[in-house]
Amino acid sequence: MRIKFFGILIATLLAVSCERNIPMTENIPETTPQVMVPESGTVLKGYIRVKMDEELTDTASLGRLFPDLNIVSIERTFPYCGKFEARTRAKGLHLWYDISFDPNVPLTKAATDFTHLEGVQYVEFIKGIRPTEVPYPFNDPQLSKQWHYYNPGSEDGKYLSGSDINLFNAWEVNTGSSDVIVAITDSGVDWKHEDLASNMWVNEAEYYGTEGVDDDQNGYVDDIYGYNFCFTSDGAFAGDISPENHGTHVAGIVSAVNNNGIGVCGIAGGNGKTQGTRIMSCQIMTEGTDKANNERAFKYAADNGAVISQNSWGFEDPEYFPQSLKEAIDYFIEFAGIDENGIQTGPMRGGIVLFAAGNDNVSQAAVAMYEKVMAVSAIGPAFRKASFSNYGKWIDIAAPGGTQIGNEVYTIRSTIVGNNYGGMMGTSQACPHVSGIAALVVSQFGKVGFTNDMLWDILISNTTNIDEYNSAYVGRLGSGLIDAYKCLSKEGPNSPNPVSDIWASSISNAITLKWLVPADVDSGKAFGYDLYYSRRSLEDLDPDNRSDDVHLVSCRTGILDVGDTVSTTLRNLAFDQTYYFRIISYDNFAHRAPLSKQISHNTQQNNNPVITSKNGTSVTLKAFETKKLAFEISDPDGHDIIATFEGGSNAASAARNDNVITVTINGPYTSAGTYEAILTVSDPYGGVTNQSISYTILPNTAPHVIGVPNNVYMKNKSESVTLDMKNYFADDDGETLTYEIASSSTSIIVKPTFNEDILTLQGNWFGTTTLTITAKDALGASCQTNFTVLLRDGKQDFDLYPNPVSDVLNIRMGEEQLVDIAIFTVTGAKVFETKGNVSPFHPVQVNTTAWSAGTYTVIIKFDNKQIRGNVVKL
Structure with missing residues (x-):
């Protein structure tokens, strides 16, 4: 019988990043229900919790109402509980639902959609609270990668504290x-x-x-x-x-x-x-x-x-x-x-x-x-x-x-x-x-x-209940997530000391609370805390029977010691409101201390986001150029920022990387002119700031010819010649030109290659061709020039072509010479003679149409030399 192991080795993990457009969202109106976020950046993405009226609890239709959210599941926060269902409904707990949706959809977008739905009473983001800095107890360098021992949570919600x-x-x-x-x-x-x-x-x-x-x-x-x-x-x-x-x-x-x-x-x-x-x-x-x-x-x-x-x-x-x-x-x-x-x-x-x-x-x-x-x-x-x-x-x-x-x-x-x-x-x-x-x-x-x-x-017996995260597997994953500390603790009769003092401070609609870790006679220190808050007084709070307007979050002491400071921040509260707070400390056996004394604190007004230019708000560029402007965006209140961009033309685009917006102007993407773009940043509560960006794209100037290449004479197939195109073409805009080359010959006389502005001609086959070079700028405007390339066998003093000949015979010298040329029949009769300068690019042309068919002798005299060759007349 085969056995198998239950482990999976991860060999390689590939990550792919991509640039994204600036996400867009609507503003949340002033009547938006409060949303508790315990600590900056620790909200679980792709999840919200809502409380709905009885009429809305037909969840089958909610996914159709909000197709943009790509809703994955809608489940009761407090699942059906048999004999306890009646009292669950009596307290309205059956009206709470956890909604899972595409994690790429901004939480503010999801919250906005649901708060606009009549019958929604509350919208909450999901996340607990935790202490801040954590020292590691041992010096093993990879201990920080062992999240399974200590998991502080992550900003993207993929790790939960x-x-x-x-x-x-x-x-x-x-x-x-x-x-x-x-x-x-x-x-x-x-x-x-x-x-x-x-x-x-x-x-x-x-x-x-x-x-x-x-x-x-x-x-x-x-x-x-x-x-x-x-x-x-x-x-x-x-x-x-x-x-x-x-x-x-x-x-x-x-x-x-x-x-x-x-x-x-x-x-x-x-x-x-x-x-x-x-x-x-x-x-x-x-x-x-x-x-x-x-x-x-x-x-x-x-x-x-x-x-x-x-x-x-x-x-x-x-x-x-x-x-x-x-x-x-x-x-x-x-x-x-x-x-x-x-x-x-x-x-x-x-x-x-x-x-x-x-x-x-x-x-x-x-x-x-x-x-x-x-x-x-x-x-x-x-x-x-x-x-x-x-x-x-x-x-x-x-x-x-x-x-x-x-x-x-x-x-x-x-x-x-x-x-x-x-x-x-x-x-x-x-x-x-x-x-x-x-x-x-x-x-x-x-x-x-x-x-x-x-x-x-x-x-x-010493586990953490995980049913709320696994509603489909209640009772089928064991007694819970094992807790090593609980397993080593002995249950004592005493509860921890109550939280004695609470300090509060606020920025905008966020309130930070701090208190000291209290002692516990049995286990040394409190294990965790239940934090209650409301916009009404909590003097008469009964923790076991709290009303719907009293909110609760919980956290653990973690590795903090007695007297250390616990700090947590409640975010997305109502603006310019008074909140009341009380805390209960408890040990790892759920023995609870008495409630702390009540404190109150006010939230402040909402401040608009801020846009700060890093290199200006206007730019002028030539038609071929691309330039960038950078803007840093921030929110004095620490709120999430939504950025949108209107480019004014196809030339302008924007990309966001954390809190930096880079605006890119691509000159070739639109016609010349002056345009205005608008960068807008907003928070989820209606705060908006606009930044105007002006950009001017100058008219394009076509390249032009400033020189014509000399004809190229090559004496063997292994020879190569280089030409610098900057000697023949110029562009007043200063842009880099690209080049194309065409040959008049069907034979490949030379093989051309470009390396930026340098053209190299490599010999390949004997013959003559006219090369046409076209220079283009980024917008396709062009100009052209041409020259002749001759590749011949340099070991020969002269060429007779075509040979045989039917009409015009060309007599070409390997070098420019003053020559005497005479042509004779096989019987010695002279049929042609001339005297003058002959060169590789200027041959003597002889009309042979009146000659009889046969072989003729060509005699050339120059510099006290005489050379001869034969040509056949067809």
């Missing part, structure tokens, strides 16, 4: 212990990897023993870092571990060495001073074969000290689960951490077996569905189910595994073979997150009496 395992807080409690051994039942782990070697399990009896001998008498020879249970071609066990990427990647997530100044971090990889959790490689798959004794791997791991079995693999047939494998798994669960006498010798009595749920996006999977193993599903960086992850009520828990959305991939960073690092995605990557956290829990609480059942309960 908190969609991680909350590892940084957990590391303040425990970073892993070498007393804990995790069996990586997978392809082989690279035990020599620079970021894994220090945390590898080492069988010292074999390491220091005799090669080829079972020194510890455990039934396996030379099993130093584990064992390779794959079969070789002759049916024997391979024995020696063969390092491969998949197993090495999984191992790095569990326990790559931390704080060593290289590579990545592992969840239970230590702190640089103390060793982390140890990795045992139990290889069951290798390149070239997927056949192995998987069952032996579990028993080997249990008998040699492992208490956690990490498995990111499964069978292709989801119904295939052999009894032998089931019994081997049961053996590990029962006897891991226990010696042959039934005495607990490990940090935990009994073992835990974790399996990846699989990557087929289906509701079943072999092995992972077994009720005694912990099945792990995968989520992406925005709390949503990974596109590939299997699902079902048999899933126990979720963890980050990366995802793929269209052509974009979000991977998990870890170790791969050969001291390298790479990204993979899959439930193969999600599962070792839970195994690593399990190792932290056993490191923290492990002792005689600590059991695998206790560990199981801790893991599945």
